[in-house]
Amino acid sequence: MDQRIIDLVCDTLVRAGSTFRPDQKEAYRRAMKTEKNELANWCLATTLENAEVAEKNRSPLCDDTGIPHLFVEIGPNRQLTGDMMAAIQEGVRQGLRTLPGRPMAIKGDDMQRLDQSGGLDEDSGALAAAPMIIKNVDEDVLRVTVLMTGGGPAIRGITERVFHKHNAKVVADEIVARAKDRVSLLGCSPCTLAVGIGRSQYEATALMIEAMAKGNYDKQTEMEKYITDEVNKVCTCGPLGLGGDTAVLATFMKVGPQRASGVRIVALRPCCCFEPRCASVEL
């Protein structure tokens, strides 16, 4: 296996699990300037302080270090072989041991994994990554983005159809309605809403992962900003559910191809206060 790829992916996973990106830090600083609630401001400042300590120590932002998800972009003149994919998976294993990831792989057969009766594997690296998403891009790169997805947002997420009535605002308003209770129940707010809109549950979820990988707090489309503002109007839970104006920091949305139909499939994930935990590397 290619040791260079293993080392690069290992380092990328550690960065994903321990580091706020510059635009993410700036989003927190902006929120602290406008948030008037004392408890909310304390939560925002403590979360930012935690990010600085985690980055300095290269230690986990959160004890739920998350399930590794891999988003791969491949340009027209690049190749991705089976050996390279195996090296990427080995890099994930070593990254999980280095971070360290929480050892939460469940052992056993299908039934034992469902009811958790097979026990836990003590090896952080035993946690398998989710199936890799590979996307063709025009840029001449082979880029791997590692995302570490926590359990809280997975509990609150939803993938379901919207009857759009030939009006994009209907879709946006349904996303706002679905987000309201889910953000309140999340606990680890302020959240970032990740949204994928496609033609099937699979496609919508893949687009949602892409939105998490490529989203930027400094670049918000009109519809992303609309969703963020509307959820913050109706959701008074604030950071950590303690009240305030900052329930949602931003929305990262990816709209894919759509079918000639009255229905759109929407995947929605209320990412927690540390997410999207992601980092990229060019191989």
Add this chain to the structure above:
Amino acid sequence: MKRITTPITDEMVNSLNVGDMVYVSGYIFCGRDAVLPKIVRDMEEGKLADKGIDLTGGVVFHTAVSPAGTGPTSSNKLEIEASIEPLSKGGIKMHLGKGQLKPETIAALDKYNSLYAVIPPVTALLESKVSSREVMAYPEEGMEAFHRLYVTDFPCVIAAVRGKSIYDKEA
């Protein structure tokens, strides 16, 4: 910020109000979905003393304890929220986690003069405040075993006490 050290007395509970920011120090228990129902069962069967566990005045932090550190899981998960009333009855004075609890759970806390506090999920910061950790029961559960930590100045906010909740708009 107020400061309290375990074991927590009724007087300490009575001195705290919803919205108070508090530093907690001393020994605290840790458990979540997998182990808390087993601790409740052991308590009801009178088996906790055999395991060297005394819940009186104690804190239960809803977390796993792993090499990655600690951090609150959602206290409104089914098994965790269901443990709050029996553990309060058994002597626990503070349940430490995150997320909104049901009104009936808030009432149960009041019944036993216990309280609920939320703690930010700031694992990197919390790690610097933990000076010892040990497994008290069910080691086979791994990171979900019932642990005891010694902590200094864990930051938290009182979210429910004496029947009031921070999630009530009038609180």
